[in-house]
Amino acid sequence: MQPLLHLDNVSKRYGAVRVLDGIDITVADNEFLTILGPSGSGKTTILRIIGGFEGIDGGRLMFEGRDLSAVPINRRPFNTVFQDYALFHHMTVAENVGYGLKVRGRPKAEIAERVAEVLDTVGLGTLGGRYPALMSGGQRQRVALARAIICEPRLILLDEPLSALDVELRAQMQRFLKSLQRRLGIAFVFITHDQEEAIALSDRIIVVNRGRIEQEGAPEELYRRPRTPFTASFLGDNNLIPGRLAAVDGRLCTVDTAAGRLDATVDGPAPAPGSAVLLAVRPEHVRLDADPAARDGLPADVADVRFLGANVMIELLTPALPGAVIKVRRLADGAVAGLRPGASVRLGWAADDAALLQAAP
Numbered sequence: 001m002q003p004l005l006h007l008d009n010v011s012k013r014y015g016a017v018r019v020l021d022g023i024d025i026t027v028a029d030n031e032f033l034t035i036l037g038p039s040g041s042g043k044t045t046i047l048r049i050i051g052g053f054e055g056i057d058g059g060r061l062m063f064e065g066r067d068l069s070a071v072p073i074n075r076r077p078f079n080t081v082f083q084d085y086a087l088f089h090h091m092t093v094a095e096n097v098g099y100g101l102k103v104r105g106r107p108k109a110e111i112a113e114r115v116a117e118v119l120d121t122v123g124l125g126t127l128g129g130r131y132p133a134l135m136s137g138g139q140r141q142r143v144a145l146a147r148a149i150i151c152e153p154r155l156i157l158l159d160e161p162l163s164a165l166d167v168e169l170r171a172q173m174q175r176f177l178k179s180l181q182r183r184l185g186i187a188f189v190f191i192t193h194d195q196e197e198a199i200a201l202s203d204r205i206i207v208v209n210r211g212r213i214e215q216e217g218a219p220e221e222l223y224r225r226p227r228t229p230f231t232a233s234f235l236g237d238n239n240l241i242p243g244r245l246a247a248v249d250g251r252l253c254t255v256d257t258a259a260g261r262l263d264a265t266v267d268g269p270a271p272a273p274g275s276a277v278l279l280a281v282r283p284e285h286v287r288l289d290a291d292p293a294a295r296d297g298l299p300a301d302v303a304d305v306r307f308l309g310a311n312v313m314i315e316l317l318t319p320a321l322p323g324a325v326i327k328v329r330r331l332a333d334g335a336v337a338g339l340r341p342g343a344s345v346r347l348g349w350a351a352d353d354a355a356l357l358q359a360a361p
Contacts, residue, residue, distance in 0.1 A: 010059035037208040079148040080157040094128035232280040241279040259320035263351035276359035283329035285353035289346040297348035
């Protein structure tokens with residue numbers, strides 16, 4: 001099936017700096033796609049290219065099989081929601097929302113009817129006469145969304161729109177965004193550096209780093225089966241243990257590490273035996289045994305215990321892996337209540353919970 005949008009081998013330079021290096025991105029109809037990466041990774045440049053705010057130096061921007069690379073902003077069937085909302089503060093909410101239809105010359109009665117419908121959709125049906133300065137951050141964000149959807153775009157671009165909100169309001173807006181996208185059936189391209197936000201909202205995530213795509217896939221796939229060291233470390237906490245690949249049997253791999261031979265699993269082709277690799281183990285997958293009589297697993301000492309509300313993060317030092325700090329996440333219940341720095345424990349993990357990665361050259 002032809003994608004709704006396709007960035008085909010797109011490159012972009014600012015002077016001598018290459019900010020996008022031949023990236024290839026597709027967006028499906030009705031999809032919530034998140035482009036995730038750190039500051040300077042190129043994610044905002046991608047959004048600006050799609051929206052028409054930036055040109056490209058190579059490649060094509062295809063929309064339903066038509067090249068939009070040279071099409072101006074006002075002729076692209078997309079709308080953008082910016083981080084700072086970009087509302088007109090001298091206009092009421094209704095005037096802000098209806099502005100796009102007004103510049104298109106639509107009749108006043110049609111504009112009023114559509115504005116009322118869209119404000120009801122975003123939960124602001126009674127606030128059309130209010131001015132943005134008298135509204136909360138979450139309400140202003142909904143006004144910006146209403147203004148973006150009123151002209152019925154095929155795709156909405158969202159440039160870190162929730163970053164200025166406090167934690168509780170941000171969580172509310174995340175739920176609202178997801179629900180709104182489902183109800184509208186419009187493709188959303190969402191830009192963020194917040195890993196938890198990306199996981200919570202997305203149908204698919206594209207991880208970008210230094211102008212290149214590191215990995216893409218469903219949130220659970222990227223979290224559980226990262227394929228690069230960057231994805232493993234950027235998308236949530238991970239324990240990365242270096243070694244050399246000793247043997248491969250199907251998905252099961254044996255790795256020589258400082259702690260001896262450890263097992264891991266690989267999705268897709270495995271590196272060649274002898275290759276430098278990493279075992280990636282999420283903190284919640286590390287087994288912890290505080291029984292003094294325990295003999296299974298690697299011996300370790302508790303270095304730190306941090307209370308994080310519902311969870312506790314435990315940091316361990318083990319002589320089997322000199323210099324490594326192993327992180328363990330557990331529910332903040334009685335099972336970890338007695339752990340203190342200096343306590344002796346045993347740690348381990350299942351082979352299926354250790355993803356094998358090719359080490360960076």
